[in-house]
Amino acid sequence: MLRVPMISKIEEEVFTPRQQAVLTAALDLLVENGDGLTMTAVARRASCSKETLYKWFGDRDGLLTATVQWQAAKVRMPQVNRSGLNAKALRASIEQFARDLLTVLIGEISITLNRTAVTHAAQEKDSLGAIVLENGPMAIRRRLKPILEAGRDARLLRFDNSEDAYRTFFGLVVRDVQIRLLLGDKTLTQINVEANIEADVQTATDQFFALYGADKTQ
Amino acid sequence: MLRVPMISKIEEEVFTPRQQAVLTAALDLLVENGDGLTMTAVARRASCSKETLYKWFGDRDGLLTATVQWQAAKVRMPQVNRSGLNAKALRASIEQFARDLLTVLIGEISITLNRTAVTHAAQEKDSLGAIVLENGPMAIRRRLKPILEAGRDARLLRFDNSEDAYRTFFGLVVRDVQIRLLLGDKTLTQINVEANIEADVQTATDQFFALYGADKTQ
DNA sequence: GCAGAACCGTACCGTACGGTACGCCTGCGT
DNA sequence: ACGCAGGCGTACCGTACGGTACGGTTCTGC
Incomplete structure (x- = not known):
């Protein structure tokens, strides 16, 4: 189960653009079909082979985790200015x-x-x-x-x-x-x-x- | 897909004691194993045959629905006295x-x-x-x-x-x-x-x- | 006590899907 | 020019599980 460098469950991972494209495809499928996400569907949507998916993410759970983590981390809400305190x-x-x-x-x-x-x-x-x-x-x-x-x-x-x-x-x-x-x-x-x-x-x-x-x- | 009398999605169904035992088993499995509920597991737990499950509840979804509905309806919180209004x-x-x-x-x-x-x-x-x-x-x-x-x-x-x-x-x-x-x-x-x-x-x-x-x- | 229904247990079928293997192509470094 | 790593596509395997079939057993009404 090879895996892209992962520091911890919380820490951010680094993904190549290609990998991000795969994660995007996975998220899209997730949004469309709910949790009925299949590896075959992701591979087809992302135009990559299942073997690549397993090489990059280990297993289905790894792909799911990477997708959720990557997306969740993207939610960066604008920092609010704290200086003025009236x-x-x-x-x-x-x-x-x-x-x-x-x-x-x-x-x-x-x-x-x-x-x-x-x-x-x-x-x-x-x-x-x-x-x-x-x-x-x-x-x-x-x-x-x-x-x-x-x-x-x-x-x-x-x-x-x-x-x-x-x-x-x-x-x-x-x-x-x-x-x-x-x-x-x-x-x-x-x-x-x-x-x-x-x-x-x-x-x-x-x-x-x-x-x-x-x-x-x- | 035979089915016990169902009036509507919201209306309560009537279950025989035996059926309620099955539903209890299903709920127990749900609590234990999450949604990884299998028909075989329910049948074994409830000591009934899968065929009976399908006869009573139609399909897996029907069993799930019946279980959720039956349990949810059991949540009857005590009526609060409305008379005294101070x-x-x-x-x-x-x-x-x-x-x-x-x-x-x-x-x-x-x-x-x-x-x-x-x-x-x-x-x-x-x-x-x-x-x-x-x-x-x-x-x-x-x-x-x-x-x-x-x-x-x-x-x-x-x-x-x-x-x-x-x-x-x-x-x-x-x-x-x-x-x-x-x-x-x-x-x-x-x-x-x-x-x-x-x-x-x-x-x-x-x-x-x-x-x-x-x-x-x- | 008997016919028939209901039901149990189990074996079975089909399929969907996770995971692997392999052949082929492409691009890149030497 | 050549080798090779990375990756695509596809075929394949094993298994788990939804759903069905069927023989045997208990229950029920007459």
Whole structure:
């Protein structure tokens, strides 16, 4: 089972352009056909031989892992400026996080990756789940927490535990949208949600400040 | 494809005790082995013949659907008393809903059903997703909404849209717990969460009232 | 007690798919 | 010019599993 240099489950791998083309094909198939991804289909779609797939990725699971990892790592949300720390800038930052989070979560790619990872987790294989978690919620958390704490230091926010504050933020923003999309809720199409993103972001931000803002008159 | 009387995807089916034993076996296997459920395994576990399985449930999907539906329908959370509508009773009701919701969601059976349904939804088959949604979040919603609206009528709560209020409640209670469990997050075991249910329920309820309570001094 | 239905256990079939082997082509270094 | 590594396409193998068939056994109604 030869394998492209892998440093760790979390660390990024380096893929040649050709390999990335293969991974793109795999992701496309994943989006189209769900987890019914077959090696033959990937090989045909990417115009490569199955033998190459096995040489590069070891086995089906390796290909799946590489695909998920590569795609998940591509979700690089714009860094939010942390310098200006007045109330307005803080609110803008939080709002931007909410927007980023929601936008990513309702995307087809995110849905697909999460579904794949959940399916994977249902078979005592949680590596994909860890990757998705790490590059999704956890990535946002890592970047949001310092902002929250800076906001607290500036007496703009109040909370005991930044972890709890983050998780409440997550809940206010995501609500039941993600689980419903994952379950294929027909009454909640991406388009439908997309149209309301801005309003939902505003509401969630308002609510977050209502709960954690230092200015209680807000 | 003979089939036990089925009225609709949502309607409950009637199963004989023997059939329920089969479904129990299927669920057990689902909990143990994830979606790697095979007809042979179910037949062996339930001490019945595969032919019987096909006779009763049509095909693998039918068995899966019957299992999910049967189990999901069993989640009957205690009805909350709606009569006393003072602030205290209202808060107790909301709290109870939060507790029920969280308790169900973190259970192994719920995790399994949701994972199965998500996997199923990844293959253009959303019937299981619909069933889980219907018996999970939607069931709670149906029962919570009247309470919320009664609370509003009694001037104890304030909101424009009971749907939004419900979804915010959902977010405050569930936060990132469900998706992390579905993804197999090792740092968030059921036991771990279970220990904090009561505190989380209190917090969520406090936050809900802070956002939607008519008494803003609270 | 008997006919027939329901059901168990098992053997069997077909197929889909993971994984391997191999022949051929292409490009590149010497 | 030549060899060879890398890679394509395809054929192939083994197996697991969905689905069916069938003989034997228990249950039920008459």
